[in-house]
Amino acid sequence: MVILPKCPRLKRIFTSSCVDFRPPLQRTKDSPPTDAFESNARLKNLVKSCRLIDARSLFDGLSQRDEVTWTTIISGYINASDASEALLLFSRMRADPTVRADPFVLSAALKACALSYAYAKQGQSIHGYASKTGFARSVFVGSSLLDMYAKTGLVSASLRVFEEMPERNVVSWTALITGLVRSGRHRDAIMCFSKMWVSDVQCDSYTFASALKACADAGLLNYGREIHLQAIKSGLHSASFVASTLLTMYNKCGKPLWGIHIFETMNAHDVVSWTSIISGYVQMGSEVKALESFHRMRESGVRPNEFTFAAVVSACTGLAMIDEGLQLHAHVIGYGLGGSLSVSNAIVTMYSRMGHLDMALRVFQEMKVQDLVSWSAIITGYAQEGSIKEAFDLFSWMRREGTRPNEFTLSVLLSVCAYMAMLEQGKQVHAYVLSVGLEHELMIGSALINMYSKCGCIEEASNIFHMMNVEDTVSWTTMINGYAEHGYNKEAIDLFEKMLTVGLKPDHVTFIGVLNACSHVGLVDLGFHYFNSMRPKYQVNRGREHYGCMVDLLCRAGRLDEAESMILSMPFRADEVVWSTLLRACRIHGDAECGSRTAKRILECEPDCATTHITLSNIYAALAMWSDVADVRKLMRSRGVKKEPGWSWIEIRDTVSVFVVGDQSHPWRDSIYEILDSLTAKADVVDDISELDAITV
Numbered sequence: 001m002v003i004l005p006k007c008p009r010l011k012r013i014f015t016s017s018c019v020d021f022r023p024p025l026q027r028t029k030d031s032p033p034t035d036a037f038e039s040n041a042r043l044k045n046l047v048k049s050c051r052l053i054d055a056r057s058l059f060d061g062l063s064q065r066d067e068v069t070w071t072t073i074i075s076g077y078i079n080a081s082d083a084s085e086a087l088l089l090f091s092r093m094r095a096d097p098t099v100r101a102d103p104f105v106l107s108a109a110l111k112a113c114a115l116s117y118a119y120a121k122q123g124q125s126i127h128g129y130a131s132k133t134g135f136a137r138s139v140f141v142g143s144s145l146l147d148m149y150a151k152t153g154l155v156s157a158s159l160r161v162f163e164e165m166p167e168r169n170v171v172s173w174t175a176l177i178t179g180l181v182r183s184g185r186h187r188d189a190i191m192c193f194s195k196m197w198v199s200d201v202q203c204d205s206y207t208f209a210s211a212l213k214a215c216a217d218a219g220l221l222n223y224g225r226e227i228h229l230q231a232i233k234s235g236l237h238s239a240s241f242v243a244s245t246l247l248t249m250y251n252k253c254g255k256p257l258w259g260i261h262i263f264e265t266m267n268a269h270d271v272v273s274w275t276s277i278i279s280g281y282v283q284m285g286s287e288v289k290a291l292e293s294f295h296r297m298r299e300s301g302v303r304p305n306e307f308t309f310a311a312v313v314s315a316c317t318g319l320a321m322i323d324e325g326l327q328l329h330a331h332v333i334g335y336g337l338g339g340s341l342s343v344s345n346a347i348v349t350m351y352s353r354m355g356h357l358d359m360a361l362r363v364f365q366e367m368k369v370q371d372l373v374s375w376s377a378i379i380t381g382y383a384q385e386g387s388i389k390e391a392f393d394l395f396s397w398m399r400r401e402g403t404r405p406n407e408f409t410l411s412v413l414l415s416v417c418a419y420m421a422m423l424e425q426g427k428q429v430h431a432y433v434l435s436v437g438l439e440h441e442l443m444i445g446s447a448l449i450n451m452y453s454k455c456g457c458i459e460e461a462s463n464i465f466h467m468m469n470v471e472d473t474v475s476w477t478t479m480i481n482g483y484a485e486h487g488y489n490k491e492a493i494d495l496f497e498k499m500l501t502v503g504l505k506p507d508h509v510t511f512i513g514v515l516n517a518c519s520h521v522g523l524v525d526l527g528f529h530y531f532n533s534m535r536p537k538y539q540v541n542r543g544r545e546h547y548g549c550m551v552d553l554l555c556r557a558g559r560l561d562e563a564e565s566m567i568l569s570m571p572f573r574a575d576e577v578v579w580s581t582l583l584r585a586c587r588i589h590g591d592a593e594c595g596s597r598t599a600k601r602i603l604e605c606e607p608d609c610a611t612t613h614i615t616l617s618n619i620y621a622a623l624a625m626w627s628d629v630a631d632v633r634k635l636m637r638s639r640g641v642k643k644e645p646g647w648s649w650i651e652i653r654d655t656v657s658v659f660v661v662g663d664q665s666h667p668w669r670d671s672i673y674e675i676l677d678s679l680t681a682k683a684d685v686v687d688d689i690s691e692l693d694a695i696t697v
Helices: 008-017 036-048 052-060 067-079 083-095 103-113 117-133 139-151 155-164 170-182 186-197 205-218 221-234 240-252 256-265 271-284 287-299 306-319 322-334 341-353 357-366 372-384 388-400 407-419 423-436 442-454 458-468 473-485 489-501 508-521 524-538 544-556 560-568 576-589 592-605 610-622 626-639 669-696
Strands: 647-652 655-660
Touching: 036 052, 036 067, 052 067, 067 083, 067 103, 083 103, 083 117, 103 117, 103 139, 117 139, 139 155, 139 170, 155 170, 170 186, 170 205, 186 205, 186 221, 205 221, 205 240, 221 240, 240 256, 240 271, 256 271, 271 287, 271 306, 287 306, 306 322, 306 341, 322 341, 341 357, 341 372, 357 372, 372 388, 372 407, 388 407, 388 423, 407 423, 407 442, 423 442, 442 458, 442 473, 458 473, 473 489, 473 508, 489 508, 508 524, 508 544, 524 544, 544 560, 544 576, 560 576, 560 592, 576 592, 576 610, 592 610, 610 626
Parallel strands: none
Antiparallel strands: 647 655
């Protein structure tokens, strides 16, 4: 028989490590434990196996509980993210006079408080208790306090705890860095990492990952590279957690190729690294490779999470692959991720951009919570499809729900108002912008200039431009194009010259505006000066639009042969638009020979183009070439080419009415025609008076 010591702690050691020669007790698996050590061991196994119900049943049946018992069951509820029950158990433990809280149970209770902002006050209460008992000076409790304050948003309290700690280990340093990152204080987090690096405490993989996340979120590439080098020196750069964060950091800092290199050198890939590489390909515009990586990920047996699906859905959106997108949507539901905000936002964006607004709205309405991204996606979808009323209805709904639109959402609405020349709605958005103080945002300012310009309110656009008082290429370009589109050509050219004077670099859109202005006022030499300076002086490649402007410039000047030569010398195949510009000029200047060649080139690409046939026929008719007119009309009949009916639209009281030649389906048809007849009669009277005045004179 083995003689066991009387000390309870030694007894635990001996019973767990020594061989007991007594005959074993005949017990079943579910028999109640015979002492505290055995009960704690069984409780720990149940918690570790995630059998929390069985663990609670065992706990409730125990007649004696020590600190280990309470810590174990509280930890079980923390692992299940049930902070409420964990803290309730902690309160019961404190009410038990036979048990005194130790650093381990205090740390567990603080972890429960860290699960939600709602438990910050309880965390502060536990902090007070730990201070009274002296446990707050423990590095174990101190680290938990740091983590709790950081996760509940009380970063200043976290910093005070850190400063008061007599001893700091890797856990406490990492908890502080992580808290600073979570609160958006990225540079402070990096400074904290630098202090830790020169201290006696060695960084672990979690420390490096937190510091790299700070660099990723703030776009601090140079700091990220330095930390990467330090991770290499520490031998932790190849750790899965660190490598995945490095991958994400390089993606977010605009270096996805560096991230791909890291991915290829990793020994093993987890869901984080796969998701990062997929996101990197999407960011690069390599959506096909993103989808290929997703298939490789699934073949490797790694289960995708909500962030993976969000990235892959974005890839389908970029490729306009609706069938694959539908399959992914089905997979999302199958994986039980339909409630994920990030995935739902990606799906709403996909359906919206592909024009499937009914499906986008259905997913949007089924979301438990909508954030700014959700609202922006659905509003943008309706706006870009021309469903203006629905877009503004959603905008009003969004405001009623308490979600404040950002500059992107407002800019989209203003862009649609500009495209549809909907001045009143644009003014409403402008009024809202002023009410929330966003009028100085660069994106919104440029959108307002564009909206007022497109709606013909050049003076208002100019006022906004001058009030912005910023040196930005986008806003200056928008104003230049606004001037050029409405015949303020001198103002457009003067503003372009001023733009160069203040040191702003024009882009390809800026040159479209100034070349158009030169075209409209016939400044051929100045137009060529700007055109020829694009590449050598401003590093702007000349595209189709710029060649089109120059062709228009030459055509307006009557230099049709030069215009034709320019089209033929373009570094890419000329499209129908630029040939049509020349054809219209041939009609204006009565050049049948050039017009015939030009029309032939257009009809080779678009044999059914009615406009080309009619323009060529008009050229011949103006020159009394009646046989050629007959040939063109005969060709149209043989090809079944018909002139498309003209149409126009007006907006009255937020309702857009469209009028098509020959269409009599409008509900106000009779009233409209009655007023039209009256106006026509008055116009005839005016014409008669004008003719009489001419005869009298």
